[in-house]
Amino acid sequence: MTEVVLECRKLSKHYAVGPQQLQVLGGIDLVLRAGERIAIVGSSGSGKTTLLNMLGGLDTPSTGEVWLAGQQMSALKEAERGRLRNTGLGFVYQFHHLLAEFTALENVCTPLLIGSTPISEARERGLAMLERVGLSARAGHKPAELSGGERQRVAIARALINEPACVLLDEPTGNLDQHTARGVQQLMLELSQRLNTAFLVVTHDLALAGQMDRVLTLNEGCLVQQPA
Numbered sequence: 001m002t003e004v005v006l007e008c009r010k011l012s013k014h015y016a017v018g019p020q021q022l023q024v025l026g027g028i029d030l031v032l033r034a035g036e037r038i039a040i041v042g043s044s045g046s047g048k049t050t051l052l053n054m055l056g057g058l059d060t061p062s063t064g065e066v067w068l069a070g071q072q073m074s075a076l077k078e079a080e081r082g083r084l085r086n087t088g089l090g091f092v093y094q095f096h097h098l099l100a101e102f103t104a105l106e107n108v109c110t111p112l113l114i115g116s117t118p119i120s121e122a123r124e125r126g127l128a129m130l131e132r133v134g135l136s137a138r139a140g141h142k143p144a145e146l147s148g149g150e151r152q153r154v155a156i157a158r159a160l161i162n163e164p165a166c167v168l169l170d171e172p173t174g175n176l177d178q179h180t181a182r183g184v185q186q187l188m189l190e191l192s193q194r195l196n197t198a199f200l201v202v203t204h205d206l207a208l209a210g211q212m213d214r215v216l217t218l219n220e221g222c223l224v225q226q227p228a
């Protein structure tokens with residue numbers, strides 16, 4: 001059976017809001033396998049981003065476990081967790097979160113340089129990744145000099161530069177017009193297939209969700225699989 005790259009078991013999250021407890025996630029089990037593409041949909045406020053943040057180790061669950069590349073995240077020390085996150089996961093957000101002062105190439109290379117890859121190797125790999133997303137000619141451009149779709153392509157290139165087993169995407173097409181969104185969608189599908197990278201996408205974009213292998217709906221703290 002295909003290798004499990006990311007998994008959560010009985011994951012729950014509640015927030016204390018004044019004297020009240022707001023239960024957002026109520027014991028979620030999810031398995032993501034190598035190269036698999038899953039969409040998570042659900043109404044606004046249903047907890048999609050909360051779930052993605054737990055899976056990405058950016059927030060701590062109230063109960064339950066997250067396993068990345070066979071390691072339980074909460075059992076790791078902060079520095080180890082950071083390293084595992086940097087090499088095992090890529091992140092793409094609705095608003096690209098590129099560094100404004102850096103060029104496209106420098107943005108793409110950042111995860112490599114954090115991981116202390118030599119600059120010359122980082123540059124070579126960054127250029128190859130920019131080529132894969134069709135942006136070789138934009139390597140020296142800063143985010144303000146790129147279109148919305150191009151910025152998202154750079155963000156995707158940055159997410160993939162470390163060749164993570166899994167990329168977590170929060171509304172990757174949410175800020176794009178329909179035409180640009182379909183182009184970014186196509187790129188994501190091509191890259192996940194070619195690199196055998198698992199993609200977990202939180203989205204309101206039903207056209208994008210429909211292209212994934214599975215669509216799960218988050219409702220009242222639980223994940224329900226949509227019929228194929």
Ligand SMILES: Nc1ncnc2c1ncn2[C@@H]1O[C@H](COP(=O)(O)OP(=O)(O)OP(=O)(O)O)[C@@H](O)[C@H]1O
Pocket residue numbers: 015016017022024042043044045046047048049050051
């Ligand atoms: N730090 C926090 N403290 C208290 N409540 C929070 C906190 N973060 C999120 N929430 C609440 O948790 C619920 C889920 O929020 P979340 O952002 O995960 O929803 P979502 O499904 O991603 O929504 P959207 O589709 O609008 O982005 C919301 O009711 C939100 O108000």
